[in-house]
Amino acid sequence: MAASTAVSEMQLADALVRVTNLVQHVFADVSKRHDLTSQQTQVLCLLADRPVGMTELCQLLYLEKSSVTGLVDRVQRRGLVSRCRDEQDRRACRVELTADGSRLAERTHAAVAARLDELAAELPAPDRVLLAGALARLLAAAPDAG
């Protein structure tokens, strides 16, 4: 209850940072339970929608080319993604999930969502709606947020 009072006096920026730490740890825990690193889970979840080229992957992850090469190498070595040569531009390649990778992407995404929903369930329903709405507007206002 003392904690609750302290939290309620926080500035928005500090609250955002603390929520970020919370979500990061949820993400890390779920990843670990699925024998993945947070970065690997993020790659799998990014590829869940559709195959993505290395350059676009760099932009989505805010990483240098060589960092993404290594990241994709490691998940590929584990049989979770495959590289396909792009027939239109033969310099490029598309990275896509394998069946195993797709299964893991779904499971980890569901586990993260479940844990966050569990935490959010502590809030009254109207608060959840307000929170989701405000976050959505914040994301819409931020450049390059998705």
Added chain:
Amino acid sequence: MAASTAVSEMQLADALVRVTNLVQHVFADVSKRHDLTSQQTQVLCLLADRPVGMTELCQLLYLEKSSVTGLVDRVQRRGLVSRCRDEQDRRACRVELTADGSRLAERTHAAVAARLDELAAELPAPDRVLLAGALARLLAAAPDAG
């Protein structure tokens, strides 16, 4: 505007994950501009309040002892923190900011807060109040969130 519509249809869990990515990148950018890694900035900011022992630092960072030893080694090597033997329990030590470390901690914290406030400024004031309140209640509900 299409992005805004898409964002507004998101689930709360997905919105939380996306805001987390946004804040992480803000944190990483600010760290880089101050020639620090995100982890080093986090250590400095944790120590801003008061000196902390290694074991407590492990709990705050959700890391193993040896990981924290290395992290503290690197910021100590840069003259940003110092280790002091605890006189009550001579196995333990307190890690505390140096004058340089304290200055950097203040600057990075201010820079992160400024950037997040700048993003939040895109929201109408009532939204900001609602968001801060809802995040505070979410943090209060989460175990070990602070």
Added chain:
DNA sequence: TATTGTTATACTCTATAACTATA
């Protein structure tokens, strides 16, 4: 015996610079 912290080791993550191959 239990706890605090470090050391040894191995792997992942990341960036910079140099490179290959295609456009």
Added chain:
DNA sequence: TATAGTTATAGAGTATAACAATA
């Protein structure tokens, strides 16, 4: 020449296991 991606190298971050010193 410019772009897509890889390789080489180096340093930071992390975990596990074994260890030292103190409680």
